[in-house]
Amino acid sequence: MKRKHTIVALSVGLALAGAYGSAFAAGEVTVTIGSAAPMSGPQAAFGQDNTNGVRMAINDLNKENIVIGGKKVIWKIDAQDDQADPKQATTVAQKFVDEKVNGVVGHLNSGCTFPASRIYNQAGIPDITPSSTDPKIAEQGFKTFFRIIANDNALGAGLANYAKANLKAKTVAVIDDRTAYGQGVADVFAKTAKKDGLKVLDREYTNDKATDFSAILTKIKSLHPDVIFYGGMYSQAGPMLRQIQQLGIKTHFMGGDGICAPELAKLAGNAADITICAEGGSPISKMPGGVAWKKRYDAEFGPSAFQIYSPYSYDGTMVLAAAMKKANSVDPAKYLKDIRNIDYNGVTKSDIHFLANGNLAEPTITLSKFDNGVKTVVAVEEVK
Structure with missing residues (x-):
């Protein structure tokens, strides 16, 4: 009977490990960053460029072997096509919320970020837009919204x-x-x-x-x-x-x-x-880390892939990660305050920090x- 109980206990343990994935078994935690942009249609070049920036940051973070809360972090990107359509953007935003992503870099278009930011705010998920410039987005007063670029x-x-x-x-x-x-x-x-x-x-x-x-x-x-x-x-x-x-x-x-x-x-x-x-923002040649970063970007995605926003989507992802490290937590409720108090040395700017409304402080055009x-x-x- 003792052997039977041991087998049952082992089976339960394996089932739990399967339910929570390899992260449970190995003492790892998976952090997923949602990336939202038009990946199809006439604005696909912009959307792919944005997504490339997030993907490049995720790859770099995985090379760092970062430990947060005592667990090694496995960084992942969830790239979604919002088709530059506000209705589709809300569907994507709700998908991210339902899947409990740890943060969002997006959306590309102001018309998409506007409704999506409300959904993220209600769920308490930080979102950093690398490209939406409509001033009215920040005027909504959402504590989860950040803009890493100058506005209109x-x-x-x-x-x-x-x-x-x-x-x-x-x-x-x-x-x-x-x-x-x-x-x-x-x-x-x-x-x-x-x-x-x-x-x-x-x-x-x-x-x-x-x-x-x-x-x-x-x-x-x-x-x-x-x-x-x-x-x-x-x-x-x-x-x-x-x-x-x-x-x-x-x-x-x-x-x-x-x-x-x-x-x-x-x-x-x-x-x-x-x-x-x-x-x-500044041209690549004037960004503090721009030239070296662009060389790596071209090697990874090809020189024709670059448009405008990928350095900002890269830095947006890195800011989320930096805030998590500072808070020693990947829980949005715990690391959100650290985005507001961040002073990050990025590719696009050497002192990325935000105003109370989420706008980038001291931007350039x-x-x-x-x-x-x-x-x-x-x-x-x-x-x-």
Whole structure:
């Protein structure tokens, strides 16, 4: 009978080990970071780049053999395609909550981060966006939300100021795609342009699926603006630039970080050469760890994979890990406070820390132009 009890006890132990996985048996703990971005559709290049940044950080963390709470940590990524669709983003967010991920890096689009951040806040799961720039997200007051990049207030204003001071523009026309991001950055640009004394000749609207802008552009052509500003993504800006060229419109073209990617030149060809765009953060060459990091990124994913945000998604993942190490816990409820008090030496910035509303403290913006299809930095400015 004693032998029978031993066999039963052994069977129960094996069953428990199976239920909790190898981490239980080996004294390990698995930490899963959710990564949410459009992995399909017209913005897939951005989404894949974001995911690459998280994946690269996860690989680096696993090489460190980190111990938290007395257990070796096995780091994993759960990469989900939110299709740049707010409804799909909420489905992804709820999936992460149900699976009890330890933290989230995402979403890419402001329109996706906006509703998803509410779900994360209700569940107490920290989320760091590497790319959503709508200021209104932080205004919701969620304690779990963080942004590791400058917001649209900085981008839109920086572009308007540049149009006035450097392009000597006097008139502008503004178009946006009606998404939270596109409308937000366009509103800031238009407001700052008026404040700077520029005249906004026209305000037009499209959507983030459109490819034919001939009616809008024909109307704008008759107004002869010095600048056309587009609030939206490169997937629409590319064909829009081609149509500007076809219509013979003589102007400058401006937009935020949504258009400020190498993919723009692939879609627009030499029509992209009238473009000046702004992105939150510094160029790779000016980031404290940028050059060495980019070399590793290219070796792992190929040089054509890089767009804009992967260094920020990398640092976002590393900030989550740093907070867990500081708290000596992978429990979001215990390490959340340590994100708020973090001072992390990252690839993108040497002193990453956050304001009370989750915005990045002391961000920078970079203005670039396209010259023969190559994005070239024209100015780097600190946001005060």
